[in-house]
Structure formats: structure tokens, C-alpha cells
Amino acid sequence: MTDGVEKPDDVRDRVLHITDLHFWRLSWSPRRLANKRLLGMLNLRLRRRRIFDLSGREQMAESLAREGAATVIAGGDFSTTALEEEFQQAFAFLKTLEERGLKVFAIPGNHDVYTFEATRRGCFEKHLGAFMPGGRLPARVVLPGGTPVVFVPGVRPNLLSSRGNILPKEITQTAHLVAEAPPGPVLVVGHYPLLFRTTAYAQRPMHRLGHAKTLRAALGDTGRTVLYLAGHVHRFSETRDDRYPNLTHVTTNALFYKGRGGYTVVECTDTGFRVEAKV
Ligand SMILES: [Fe+2]
Numbered sequence: 001m002t003d004g005v006e007k008p009d010d011v012r013d014r015v016l017h018i019t020d021l022h023f024w025r026l027s028w029s030p031r032r033l034a035n036k037r038l039l040g041m042l043n044l045r046l047r048r049r050r051i052f053d054l055s056g057r058e059q060m061a062e063s064l065a066r067e068g069a070a071t072v073i074a075g076g077d078f079s080t081t082a083l084e085e086e087f088q089q090a091f092a093f094l095k096t097l098e099e100r101g102l103k104v105f106a107i108p109g110n111h112d113v114y115t116f117e118a119t120r121r122g123c124f125e126k127h128l129g130a131f132m133p134g135g136r137l138p139a140r141v142v143l144p145g146g147t148p149v150v151f152v153p154g155v156r157p158n159l160l161s162s163r164g165n166i167l168p169k170e171i172t173q174t175a176h177l178v179a180e181a182p183p184g185p186v187l188v189v190g191h192y193p194l195l196f197r198t199t200a201y202a203q204r205p206m207h208r209l210g211h212a213k214t215l216r217a218a219l220g221d222t223g224r225t226v227l228y229l230a231g232h233v234h235r236f237s238e239t240r241d242d243r244y245p246n247l248t249h250v251t252t253n254a255l256f257y258k259g260r261g262g263y264t265v266v267e268c269t270d271t272g273f274r275v276e277a278k279v
């Protein structure tokens with residue numbers, strides 16, 4: 001697991017953030033297409049299956065294992081249209097990481113609750129529940145070196161858009177988990193970014209997290225040093241919050257995105273974080 005990568009002395013925890021794996025399966029079964037999935041399948045047929053190249057998954061698992069990290073945090077969008085077969089592929093991939101000695105945590109993305117039916121049937125929980133940090137979000141874990149990680153809810157099924165929403169009560173709970181976390185910098189992980197625009201991406205209203213600004217303010221107001229890790233935009237970015245200097249926002253590339261896929265390495269120290277995109 002620590003194959004050749006040395007951990008600098010000040011690093012408490014070395015974490016790999018992977019996200020937006022988007023395992024996919026084409027299905028034209030009429031029973032399965034009687035909802036939003038028809039649009040998803042057309043999109044997959046025309047575009048996505050050429051963008052998400054899953055042929056290098058074994059090699060990717062090897063690269064992740066060679067990073068010398070103990071923990072992988074997987075930030076959602078494991079599937080494309082929330083089909084059982086897509087979740088099975090995702091489970092197999094996370095399992096290979098576990099077999100290589102990595103502790104894996106997973107939260108859902110909007111594509112994992114792609115249809116109301118898949119959400120009602122609890123498809124994500126059924127296949128990937130073993131990797132979830134606790135029964136429901138928000139939840140907090142503490143990594144072996146002492147870094148607290150708070151996982152944020154916010155995904156929901158939609159008729160057409162990919163909007164998320166976090167409830168005021170969930171924001172209060174999240175901020176409490178951050179404020180009351182063991183001493184030191186805190187990692188906070190959600191599927192949706194809290195900044196709608198950075199130098200790397202711009203999010204259309206239909207793709208955003210509802211109440212993102214309130215969550216951002218609540219995290220800023222804790223006064224804790226926070227690194228907020230997200231996916232969803234399929235682009236790496238690292239931005240210091242101009243309103244809350246204790247808050248830094250990072251988004252990670254989609255893991256298997258052809259030509260610019262990859263993950264983010266986060267080194268957690270006693271005073272902050274060092275972030276590096278691996279493409
Ligand atoms: Fe995605």
C-alpha cells in the first residue's frame with residue numbers, strides 16, 4: 001500500500017478523493033425506460049459512453065494503491081442512470097481498492113438517485129451502503145491520523161434537472177459536526193460544489209445545490225479550517241473562499257474522463273491541507 005511514496009513528517013492523513021466514476025450500461029428495456037432514464041440513455045448512446053472510458057479501471061486501481069494513502073473518499077455519481085448493473089460495477093471497483101488495503105468511504109451523487117424508482121428502492125444503499133460513513137448524512141468520521149471528515153447530504157431525484165438540495169436542518173447538523181469536531185483542520189465532503197463559478201467551471205442553475213450559499217456561510221462561520229471537497233463539475237479546481245478565509249474549495253476531475261480524468265491527493269496536516277491533482 002505504501003509502495004515507494006513517503007509521507008512527509010507533518011502529514012497526519014493522506015487521502016485520495018475520487019468522484020464521478022459514471023459506470024455505465026446501455027439498456028433499451030421498455031420497462032426501465034419509462035422515466036427520465038430514456039433521456040439518460042440517449043445521452044449515453046450519443047456522448048457519455050465515449051467520454052467515460054472504463055477500460056483502464058484495473059490500472060487506475062493500481063495507481064491509487066501506489067499513492068501511499070490509507071483512505072479513499074468517493075464523492076458520488078458512481079452510476080449513470082442508477083441501473084443495478086452500474087452499481088454492481090461500482091461495487092466491484094471499490095472492493096478492489098479495499099482489497100489493496102485502502103479504507104473506502106462513499107456518498108451518493110445525483111446520478112445515483114437518477115430516477116424516483118431507483119431512489120425509492122434504495123439502489124445506492126443496497127449496493128454501496130457498506131462504504132457509507134454511517135446510516136445517514138450528515139455523518140462524521142475521524143481518520144487514523146486524527147483528521148475529522150464530515151460528509152454532507154444534498155442529492156435527490158428530479159424529473160429533468162440535476163439540482164440538489166440541502167435542508168436548513170441538515171445545514172445546522174453539518175455545521176455542528178464541523179464545529180464540534182476533534183481539534184485541527186476539518187475535511188468536508190459533498191457531491192455538489194458550493195461555489196457556482198470558479199476559474200475552472202461555471203454551473204448552470206439547473207445543476208446547482210439548493211441552499212449552497214447558506215451551507216457555505218455556516219461552514220465559514222464555524223471558524224474552523226475547512227477544506228470542502230466536491231465533484232459533479234468533472235473539473236479540478238482549488239479556490240480560497242474570498243468571503244471566508246478559513247474555507248478552501250476543491251473540485252476533482254471525473255475519475256475515468258477520457259483525456260483529463262484523475263483524482264486528487266489531499267495531505268492533511270496539523271495546520272491545513274496540501275492538495276494535488278493527479279491526471
Ligand atoms: Fe458527474
Ligand SMILES: [Fe+2]
Nearest residue numbers: 077109110232
Ligand atoms: Fe453529479
